[in-house]
Amino acid sequence: MQRIYQRECWVALIAFAVVTFLTHIFPVYFLFPAITTFTIFGFPAHYLLTMVVGWLVLMPAYWYYIKVSEQIDQEIEQYEAATEPPARTATAAARAAGGADD
Amino acid sequence: MTRSLLPALLALLVVPVTALAQEAAGAPEITGTYRFEPTSALSTLGIVYTVAMVVLFLYIGWLSKNRVATSEDYYAAGRNVGGLSNGLAMTSNYMSLATFLGFTALLWSIQYFLVAIVLSFLGGFVMISIAIAPSLRRWGKFTSMQFIGDRFGHTAKIIAVLCMILLAQLYLIGQMKGVGNVFQVMFHWDYTTGLIVGGLVVTTYVTIGGMYGLSYNQTAQAIIMGIALFIPAVIILWKLGAGWPSIFPPFGYGNLVPQMMEALPSYFDPFTTKDGTLPLTPKFYTAIMLSIAFGTIGLPHIAMRYFTAPTVRAAKISTLWGILFIGLVFFTTFAIGFAAKLYTVNELNANGLAIEPSEADLLVVVMSQAFTPAWIAALPVAGALAAGMSTIGGLLMVIGTGIGNDIYSTVVPNAADRSRVKAGYIFTAFGGLVTIILALNPPDFLLTSVIWAFVVASSTFTPVLILGIWWKGANKMGAIAGMVVGGFLSIVLWWTKGSLLGVPLVQLGPLGFLVTAIFSASAAWFTTVVVSLLTGGEKDERILREVDRIHGWRDYHPDRYNGKAFPFACAAIALALMIWSAMPDPAFEAASAAKAPTATEVASTTGD
Numbered sequence: 001m002q003r004i005y006q007r008e009c010w011v012a013l014i015a016f017a018v019v020t021f022l023t024h025i026f027p028v029y030f031l032f033p034a035i036t037t038f039t040i041f042g043f044p045a046h047y048l049l050t051m052v053v054g055w056l057v058l059m060p061a062y063w064y065y066i067k068v069s070e071q072i073d074q075e076i077e078q079y080e081a082a083t084e085p086p087a088r089t090a091t092a093a094a095r096a097a098g099g100a101d102d
Numbered sequence: 103m104t105r106s107l108l109p110a111l112l113a114l115l116v117v118p119v120t121a122l123a124q125e126a127a128g129a130p131e132i133t134g135t136y137r138f139e140p141t142s143a144l145s146t147l148g149i150v151y152t153v154a155m156v157v158l159f160l161y162i163g164w165l166s167k168n169r170v171a172t173s174e175d176y177y178a179a180g181r182n183v184g185g186l187s188n189g190l191a192m193t194s195n196y197m198s199l200a201t202f203l204g205f206t207a208l209l210w211s212i213q214y215f216l217v218a219i220v221l222s223f224l225g226g227f228v229m230i231s232i233a234i235a236p237s238l239r240r241w242g243k244f245t246s247m248q249f250i251g252d253r254f255g256h257t258a259k260i261i262a263v264l265c266m267i268l269l270a271q272l273y274l275i276g277q278m279k280g281v282g283n284v285f286q287v288m289f290h291w292d293y294t295t296g297l298i299v300g301g302l303v304v305t306t307y308v309t310i311g312g313m314y315g316l317s318y319n320q321t322a323q324a325i326i327m328g329i330a331l332f333i334p335a336v337i338i339l340w341k342l343g344a345g346w347p348s349i350f351p352p353f354g355y356g357n358l359v360p361q362m363m364e365a366l367p368s369y370f371d372p373f374t375t376k377d378g379t380l381p382l383t384p385k386f387y388t389a390i391m392l393s394i395a396f397g398t399i400g401l402p403h404i405a406m407r408y409f410t411a412p413t414v415r416a417a418k419i420s421t422l423w424g425i426l427f428i429g430l431v432f433f434t435t436f437a438i439g440f441a442a443k444l445y446t447v448n449e450l451n452a453n454g455l456a457i458e459p460s461e462a463d464l465l466v467v468v469m470s471q472a473f474t475p476a477w478i479a480a481l482p483v484a485g486a487l488a489a490g491m492s493t494i495g496g497l498l499m500v501i502g503t504g505i506g507n508d509i510y511s512t513v514v515p516n517a518a519d520r521s522r523v524k525a526g527y528i529f530t531a532f533g534g535l536v537t538i539i540l541a542l543n544p545p546d547f548l549l550t551s552v553i554w555a556f557v558v559a560s561s562t563f564t565p566v567l568i569l570g571i572w573w574k575g576a577n578k579m580g581a582i583a584g585m586v587v588g589g590f591l592s593i594v595l596w597w598t599k600g601s602l603l604g605v606p607l608v609q610l611g612p613l614g615f616l617v618t619a620i621f622s623a624s625a626a627w628f629t630t631v632v633v634s635l636l637t638g639g640e641k642d643e644r645i646l647r648e649v650d651r652i653h654g655w656r657d658y659h660p661d662r663y664n665g666k667a668f669p670f671a672c673a674a675i676a677l678a679l680m681i682w683s684a685m686p687d688p689a690f691e692a693a694s695a696a697k698a699p700t701a702t703e704v705a706s707t708t709g710d
Contacts, residue, residue, distance in 0.1 A: 005662050008653065009572075015232045023225025024391050026218050027384040029372050036372060042356025044370040047214065051352070051436075054221035055429035062228055062425060066418045069236070073414070076654040083657065 004075045011072060015065045022061060023054045136455040138468050140288055147480035148288050155326065155484050156303050159319050159491065163307030166315035173522040176312035177244040177503045183317045183410040189423020191320035192407045194327060196227060196424075197431050198273070199280040199490035200552050202327060202482075205432070207462035209439030210446065213368065215375035215382060216439075220432050222390050226398025227428060231421040233399060235408040237571045237652040239417050245500065246405045246567055247508045253570045253645060254581040256512055261585050263504045265562040266402050268589075270497045271537065272555035273403075277497075278541035281490040287464065288483050297541055304491045305534025308498045309527055316495045317410055323488040324427060330485025331434045334470040334478055338441050341473045352433030355440050362440065365447040369440075385687060389608075389617035392679070396623055397556030400563030403496040406503070435466075442469050498537070502530030554596055561588030561622040565630050569672070573634075574649050574664040577641075580634030588626025595622055607684050621683040627676040631669045 029036055029046050038045035140148070170176050183191065198204075209216045234246070241249055247266055251259025278301055285296025308316050332351065339348035339355050347354040362369050374381055398404060411417035442465040446457055461468070466486070470479035506525035511517060517525075562585045569576040569584075591602070595618040600608030607621045640646060647658045655662070 005659075009663075009668075012232055012572075016229060019225055019228045019232065020391065020395070023221045023228070023395065024218075024387060026372055026382075026387045030384050033373075039359075041353070042359050043353075044359070046372050047217070047370045048353070050217050050221065050372075051433055054224060055425070055433065058224070058228065059422065059425050059429075062231075062422055065232065066415070066422065069418070070415060073654050080656045 004072060004079060008069075008072050008076075011065070011068055015069075018061055018065075019058065022058050025050060025053055134455050136450050136457050136461060138287075138461050138464050138471075140467070141471065141476060143476035144467075144471055144479050144483075145289055147476050148483035151480050151484040152289075152487055155488060158322065159303065159307050162318045162322065163311035163315035166311030166318060169314045170312050170523065173244075173507065173519050173526070175314060176523045176526045177409075177499075177507055179313040179317045179410040181410060181412055183420075184412075185416050185419035186423055187317065187321045188407060188411055188416070188420035190324035190427060191317050191410075192227075192404070192420060192424040193427040193431065194320040194324035194489065194492035195407055195496040196223070196404060196428060196493075197324075197327060197489050198493035198552070199277050199284075199486055201431065201435065202331070202486045202489035203280070203463050203466055205435040206439040206442055206465045209436060210443050210457075210462050210465060212375045213366075213443070214370055214372050217436070218372075218382075218387060218390055219394060220436075222394035223398060224425065224428055224432065225391070226395035227404065228421060228425060229395060230399050230405060231408070231418055234567045234571055235405065235417055235421075236414045238405060238567075239408050239411060239414050240652045240654065241648075244406070244409055244507055245503050246400075246402050246563060247504050250563075250566055250570065250581065251508060251512070252648070254566070254576075254578045258566070258578060258581045258585065259508060259512065261582060261589075262563065262566075263509055265558060265585060265589055266500060266504050269401070269555040269558045269562075270403070270501050270533075271540070272558065273552060274494060274497050274537045275541050275544045276552055277490050277494045278537050279544055281487060281494070282541065283463075284483065284486050284490070288467070294542060298538060300487065300491070301494075301534060301538035301541070304494045305498060305531060305538070308495045309502075309531040309534065312523075312526060312530075313406075313410060313499060316499050319495060320492045323492040326488040327431060327485045327492075328427065330481040330483075330488070331431060331438070331466075334466075334474050334482060335434050335437050335441075337478065338469050338473045339437060342441055342444065351437035352430060355437055358440070358444060361448065362444055365444065369443065383687060385620075385682065386617065388679070389620035389683070392623050393553065393557050393560055393617040393619035396564045397558075397560035397619060400559035400567060401556070402504070402559075402563065403493075403500040406496070406500055438466055438469055442466075445469065445472070494534075494537075498530055498533050501533035502526050505529040505533070554592075557596065557617075557619045557622065558589065558592045560619040561592040561626045564623065565627040565672075569627075569630055569634075569669070571649070571652065572663055573669050574646050574660075574662075575634055575639035575666075575669060576630060577634045577637060577639055579637040580630045580632075583633040584626045584630030587629040588622055591622035591625050592618065605684075607680075609684060609686050621680055624676040624679040624683070628673050628680065631673040631676075635669070 035049070036044060036046045040048045169180065172180075174180055205216065205220070208219075238246060238249055241252070243249060243252070245266075247259055247262040250262040278297060281300035281304075282293045282297030285291045285300060286293045289296070291299075307319060311319070335351035336348055336354075339351055339358070342355075342358060344355045344357050347356060359370075368374060372382065407420070408417045411420055450457060457465075466482045467479070470482050503526065506527075506529035507522055510522060510525040510529075514521070565584050565588065566576075566581045570581065594602060595608055600606055600618060600621075608618045634640075643658075646660065649663055650658050653663070
C-alpha cells in the first residue's frame with residue numbers, strides 16, 4: 001500500500017513540475033541568453049521553442065502522465081480488491097474489470 | 103463609452119501608437135487615426151451568421167431541456183459528456199471574448215510577453231487535471247465550492263461561494279460588455295440593445311438546458327471559433343506572402359519574420375515588453391505563473407467541466423483534447439496578431455495612420471475585412487460572439503450551481519432533488535439578469551477584471567483545494583483563514599498597486615499589480631498551512647476517510663496524505679516568495695522612474 005501511495009504522490013508532484021516547466025520556460029532564456037540569437041524555421045529560436053515546448057511537447061508528456069496515473073489507479077483497485085472482506089471482493093473485482101478509475 | 107472589449111487590460115498595457123511609428127525606421131509622421139468601419143456586406147453577412155448561430159444555440163438548449171430530470175442532469179449533464187465533446191467544451195469554456203479578440207490586441211501591444219501569459223493559461227489548464235480534477239471527480243459533487251463545504255464546513259463554503267460570485271462577476275461583466283460592443287460596432291445596434299439581446303440569448307439557453315445545454319452548445323461554439331479563426335488566418339498569411347506554411351497558421355508565418363524584425367526589432371524580445379520599453383525579469387515570469395496558472399486551477403467554471411465526465415479517465419482524455427484545441431486557437435490568434443502588427447507598421451503607419459487602442463480589439467475583423475471576401479470576413483464576428491457566449495454560459499452555470507445547489511442545500515438541507523433543479527433554473531436566470539443590468543453601466547473596477555479574477559482565484563480557491571486534497575492536516579480554521587487572507591490581499595493589493603498600509607509588498611514595476619498573486623496567493627498558502635498546524639489539523643475521521651476515498655482508496659489509513667514534508671515545503675516556498683515579492687527590483691525601479699504611467703493615467707486615455 002505504502003509503495004503505491006508514495007508513487008501516486010511522486011507522479012502527481014513530478015507531473016505538476018514538468019507541466020510547470022514546459023509551460024514556463026522563459027527563465028531559461030535568462031540562464032542561456034544565447035538561445036535567443038538562433039532561428040528555427042525562420043522564427044527566433046526562443047519564440048518557436050516556447051510554443052513548441054509549451055504545446056506540442058506538452059501533449060505527449062500529458063498523454064504519458066495519463067498512462068502512468070491510470071496504472072496507479074489500477075494498482076490501488078487491485079490492492080483494495082485483495083484486502084477487502086470476501087463479501088465485497090466480488091463487487092470490487094467486477095469494478096476493477098469494468099473500469100478501474102471511478 | 104468606448105468600444106474596447108478588454109478595456110482594462112489594454113488600458114494597463116497599451117502603448118501610444120506614435121511610439122510605434124517612431125520605432126519603424128523611416129516611418130512617416132502620423133497624421134490621422136484609422137477608424138474601422140464594417141462594409142455593408144460584412145455587416146449583413148455577420149447578422150446572418152449571428153442569427154443562424156443564435157437559433158442553433160437556443161435549439162440545442164431547448165433539446166437539452168428534455169434530458170434534464172435530476173439535479174445531476176441539470177448541474178453535471180448526467181456525468182455523461184464524452185472525451186472529445188468535453189475537450190471541445192473545455193476549449194470554448196476557457197476561450198473567452200478576451201481570447202478571441204483581445205489576444206490579438208494584446209499581441210499588438212505587448213508582443214512576446216503575451217506568449218508568457220498564454221502558456222501560463224495552458225499550463226494552469228493542465229495542472230487542474232493533475233492536482234485537483236481526478237479527486238474532485240471522485241468526490242462526486244457539482245462544484246469545487248461544494249468540495250470546500252464538505253471538506254472544511256459550511257462557513258468555508260459560504261466564503262468560497264462569495265469569492266466565486268466576485269470572480270465570476272469580474273469575468274462576466276467584461277464578457278457581457280464585449281458582446282454588446284460587438285453588436286454595436288458590427289451591426290450598428292445601440293449598445294444597450296446588443297447587450298440585452300446577447301445576454302438574454304445566453305441566459306435563456308443555459309437556464310433551460312442546464313449543463314447539458316451548456317455542454318453541447320460549448321462543443322458547437324468551439325467548432326465555430328476554430329473555423330472562424332483558422333480560415334481567415336490562412337488567407338491573411340497567404341496574402342501577406344507567408345507562402346505554403348500559411349496552411350497551418352500557428353506556425354505559418356516564419357517567412358514574414360524578417361519583415362517584422364526590420365519593422366519592429368523588439369517584437370520577439372523575451373526580456374522586454376511594450377515595444378521594448380519595459381523590462382521582464384525571472385521574478386515577473388514567476389509572478390505570472392502564480393497569477394495565471396495557479397489562478398486557472400482555482401477557477402470554478404473550468405473545474406466544473408470535469409464533473410461532467412463519466413469517469414476520471416474520460417476527464418483526463420478531455421484535457422488532452424483540450425490542450426490540442428486550446429493551443430490551436432491560442433497560436434492561431436498569435437498568427438493573426440503577428441500579421442496585424444506587421445500590417446499596422448508597414449501599411450497603416452507608413453501611410454500616416456495610427457490605430458487607436460480601442461480599435462486594436464477589432465484587429466481580427468480589421469484584418470479579415472482587409473484580406474478576405476465578405477463571407478469569410480464575417481466569420482470572426484460569429485466566432486467572437488460564440489467565444490463570449492460560451493464563457494458567459496460557463497460562468498452563469500457556476501453561479502446557478504453555487505447558489506441554487508451549494509447555498510440552497512445549506513439553507514434547506516433536506517430539499518428534494520426536484521427543488522434543487524428548480525433552484526438551479528431560478529438562480530441561473532437570476533445571475534444572467536443581474537449581470538446584464540450591471541453591464542448596462544458597469545462600474546470601472548469591474549472592467550479591470552479578467553486578470554484580477556485569476557488573481558482572486560489563485561489567492562482563494564487554489565491553496566484550499568490543493569491542500570484539502572493532498573494534505574489531511576488542512577482543517578476548517580486553516581482554510582477559512584487562508585481564503586480570507588488571500589481574498590483580502592488580492593483585492594487590496596490590486597487597488598493599492600502592490601502596497602499595504604504604505605508598505606510595498608509587490609515590487610514588480612508598472613505592470614506589477616497584474617500579478618499580485620505572487621504575494622497574495624503565497625500569503626494564502628502560508629496562512630492555510632500555519633493556521634491548520636497551529637489549530638491541531640483535521641481530526642474528524644469521516645473527513646479523513648473521504649480524503650483517502652477521493653484518491654481511489656476504499657480503506658482508511660491515517661498516515662496517507664498526512665506527512666509533514668508537503669505542508670512545510672508549501673509554507674517555506676510561500677514565505678520565500680512573499681519575501682522575494684517585497685524585495686526591490688532594480689530593473690523595474692529604473693523603468694518606473696523613467697516613464698511608466700500609472701494604470702489610472704493610462705486608463706483615462708481610453709475613456710473608460
